Amino acid sequence: MYHIKNLEQYLTDYKYSVEEPELFWEGIAKNNFTWQKKWDKVLSFDFSKPEFKWFEGAKLNITENCIDRHLKENGNKTAIIFEPNDPKEKEEHISYNELHARVCKFANVLKSQGIKKGDRVCIYLPMIPDLAISTLACARIGAIHSVVFAGFSSNSLATRINDSECKMVITSDGSFRGNKCIDLKSIVDEALNSCNTIETVLVAKRTNSSVSMNTPRDKWLQPLLDAAKDECPIEIMDSEDPLFILYTSGSTGKPKGMVHSTAGYMVNTAYTFKNIFQYEENDVYWCTADIGWITGHSYIVYGPLLNGATTLMFEGVPSYPDWGRFWEVVQKYKVNQFYTAPTAIRAIAKENISHVKKYDLSSLKILGTVGEPINEEAWQWYYSNIGQKKCPVVDTWWQTETGSIMIAPVPSAIEPIPTFATLPLPGIQPILVDADGALIKDHLVEGNLCIQFPWPSIARTIWGDHQRYKDTYFSKFKDRYFTGDGAIRNEKGYYRITGRVDDIILVSGHNLGTAPIEDCINEHPLIAESAIVGYPDDVKGNALYGFLTIKSSINGNEHEELYRQINKLISDKIGPIAKLDKIQFCSGLPKTRSGKIMRRILRKIACKDADNLGDTTTLLNPEVVDEIINHAV
Ligand code: WT7
Secondary structure (H helix, E strand, O other): OOOOOOHHHHHHHHHHHHHOHHHHHHHHHHHHOOOOEOOOEEEEEEOOOOEEEEEEOOEEOHHHHHHHHHHHHHOOOEEEEEEOOOOOOOOEEEEHHHHHHHHHHHHHHHHHOOOOOOOEEEEOOOOOHHHHHHHHHHHHHOOEEEEOOOOOOHHHHHHHHHHOOOOEEEEEOOEEEOOEEEOHHHHHHHHHOOOOOOOEEEEEOOOOOOOOOOOOOEEEHHHHHHHOOOOOOOOOEEOOOEEEEEEEOOOOOOOEEEEEEOHHHHHHHHHHHHHHHOOOOOOEEEEOOOOOOHHHHHHHHHHHHHOOOEEEEEOOOOOOOOOOHHHHHHHHHOOOEEEEOHHHHHHHHOOOOHHHHOOOOOOOOEEEEEOOOOOHHHHHHHHHHHOOOOOOEEEEEOOOOOOOOOEOOOOOOOOOOOOOOEOEOOOOOEEEEOOOOOEOOOOOOOEEEEEOOOOOOOOOEEOOOHHHHHHHHOOOOOOOEEEEEEEEEOOOOOEEEEEEOOOEEEEOOEEEEHHHHHHHHHOOOOEEEEEEEEEEEOOOEEEEEEEEEEOOOOOHHHHHHHHHHHHHHHHHHOOHHHOOOEEEEEOOOOEEOOOOEOHHHHHHHHOOOHHHOOOOOOEOOOHHHHHHHHOOO
16 A cells, blocks of 8 residues: 655645545545446535535445455465463454454354344454454455444343344453453343344354353354364445444444445555555554454454554553553554554553563664553653654544544654644544534634544444434534534644633543433432533543532432442443543533523533633523532532
8 A cells, every 4th residue: 555655745635635626535545445346437526415425336345345356376375463461361363364264154154144244243242352353354255243342231232222123233252351251142141131133143252151051042053163164255245335333432322333335444454554554564463452343343354454464462461460561562563553542652651661661672663552541641652662662653533423533643744743633634634613504714713623624534424323423423514523622723733722612521531421311310219310511531531520419408328329339320321431430410400591501501511620610691690609619519
């Protein structure tokens, strides 16, 4: 894959990509992939529908591009390194040849279980090779994968299965995370009590814990794989056929099943992987995300494999068996590109530096970060202690919806500066607009971050709800995609992302909508009303503060119990990541005359900035504000 080597080339490519977007993307598509048939038209789009079509008329299969294409010259090269949770367990090196055989076998198993092109398959697996392999197996036969992060609760899993009417779930007996062993199969069983579209559950063995098998629905995976052929022809897909669904939180309502297409996603993730990580033959690349998030889809599986790279999959956590685990892995495999989240960096930076110093990190060339704004302190720590001031820290801004990295310093061209994602990649046209949608041309003025021209990996719709897709991303501002983020731009045109401007809070880099958490809390029989806001946290970026009103008065001890019950409820319904860090019981919540909770005020109180409440004259019940301030936790 062609890539940017210096600033001049970046500027030339960028200019060309804006003036001639179709020729720009066509050039990349033509030269770096295997097509069963080339496209008739590079791009057609209509922001008002909204509809985006890239490489229309083309035929391809993304797994041919991820795997088969590399076999002739690089069949024996390692495609995936699997590093288990427990450092004492042996790792796996899966060559491209072996990956081909294993994906084909898995694809044949899917077919034998009645999965066909267009069917939805839910994958609920820990970070073991079968997760990447089953994802690719779906793509090979044209089934639409919906990977659900295996930290989600049974309730969240059921919602996602039902929303896209999955026919199959692929799971495991259990999962290892640090010193914990989690019983995944029973979470699936519980979820399936409220699902009626699932015909088959394939169960991989990981922990060897005893599980209950509900026959004939549930089947052990291994015997099926053993019996399957290791060749499976590719399903020929249209460029715009959906490749996968991936759910992301909305600020209200159920999670949004973002639908990604085949050709555009392929071209965009491959191009950005090569340019952001400057991958060279024989490099070892490691992204610490879980494949259950978009970061894992695009930059553990598809982007690296499309480039014939060696990609490392890590099953464990940064703190097990101790806080040196990441660096032990970097040393062990001589990792060259390392991609992680600010929350992980902050958590590690709090621990003793000896955990870092013990290891040889000299193989590292590029350090990436993603998921939330990275604060200056964390950036400097990462740059000095991990990169030893020799590796650029590449702050990559993008979203589940964008499919690929959008704004980030291409390391060969742009000198990174802390807290700025800097400049858009070629092909990406960001703008800032004010509340009325007017273009902001000035520098250092905060605005709403929008993208004014389509790019190939933009999500095409929300599964089953195109209207919501339109309303969420294309209605607030006409003829552009609204990201939901705020940003400022400096004199050099560098973008600094300031955070969400909607009711989504990023906790440890995970997208959490406040409304779904509030809905869940309000189900508790004692709770009348609730409002969740975020406040800054050293490690998690943001933590959750809940202001709750109770139906009848209860005493101090009962508060403790209620707090526990509420977090249990959230944990069960949404997942442990959404648990509240602080709860305050109040007699009322500040409201406008139209009955809207004034979250702005609660946010100030939670951030210990109650001296700056701003205008409170529109409040219906100003008296509750003092009470809330006096009892703030
Ligand atoms: C939201 C998207 C796509 C990667 C994982 C998150 C925030 C993401 C950055 C960054 C500041 C960032 C934004 C965005 N975000 N990367 N480098 N700097 N903020 O995907 O769960 O879809 O969340 O994460 O607020 O809108 P996601």
